[in-house]
Amino acid sequence: MARKPSTRVVLAKVGLDGHDRGIKIVARALRDAGMEVIYAGLWQTPEAVVRTVADEDADWLGLSLLSGAHLTLVPRVLKLLRDAGLEHVRVLVGGIIPEADIPKLLEIGVARVFGPGTALDEIVGFLRERDGATHA
Numbered sequence: 001m002a003r004k005p006s007t008r009v010v011l012a013k014v015g016l017d018g019h020d021r022g023i024k025i026v027a028r029a030l031r032d033a034g035m036e037v038i039y040a041g042l043w044q045t046p047e048a049v050v051r052t053v054a055d056e057d058a059d060w061l062g063l064s065l066l067s068g069a070h071l072t073l074v075p076r077v078l079k080l081l082r083d084a085g086l087e088h089v090r091v092l093v094g095g096i097i098p099e100a101d102i103p104k105l106l107e108i109g110v111a112r113v114f115g116p117g118t119a120l121d122e123i124v125g126f127l128r129e130r131d132g133a134t135h136a
Helices: 021-032 046-055 070-083 099-107 120-131
Strands: 008-014 036-044 060-065 090-095 112-114
Touching: 008 021, 008 046, 021 036, 021 060, 021 090, 021 120, 036 046, 046 060, 046 070, 060 070, 070 090, 070 099, 090 120, 099 112, 112 120
Parallel strands: 008 036, 008 060, 060 090, 090 112
Antiparallel strands: none
16 A cells, blocks of 8 residues: 655744744654654745745645734735645644734634644644544
8 A cells, every 4th residue: 555645844934033943843843743844944935935835845834923924924925825826735823923813814724823832742733633634
C-alpha cells in the first residue's frame, strides 16, 4: 500500500515583526510530530509567503504576528492565496491577537488562531485532526 504524504506546513513571519522564537518552537514541534515544515523566515511580504506556499505545495500556512498588523496582513495573504488558486491551503494564525479580533479572522477564512502559551500538543492535535481524512 502506498504511504500517504505527510502534512506540509509553511510557517512565516509577515511584516516587520522580528521576534521568531515562538514560531521556531512550533516548527520544531510540528517536525517532531512527523510533519514537513518549511520556515520561510522573518520579515516576509504577503506576496513572498504565497510564492513559498505555492513552491512548497503546502497544505497549511501558519502566520505568526506580534506587531498588531494582523487585520491588515492576514486578509491580504488570504486574498493572494485565492488569486493564486490556492484557496485549498488552510491558514493558521499565531501570536498576540486581541480576543475581539479572533472572530474577524475566523470569519474571513482563518482555520484557527493560537495565542501565546498554547500547548504545542494542541497545535499538533488540531492539524492531525483536520488532516486525518487525507494524510497519514
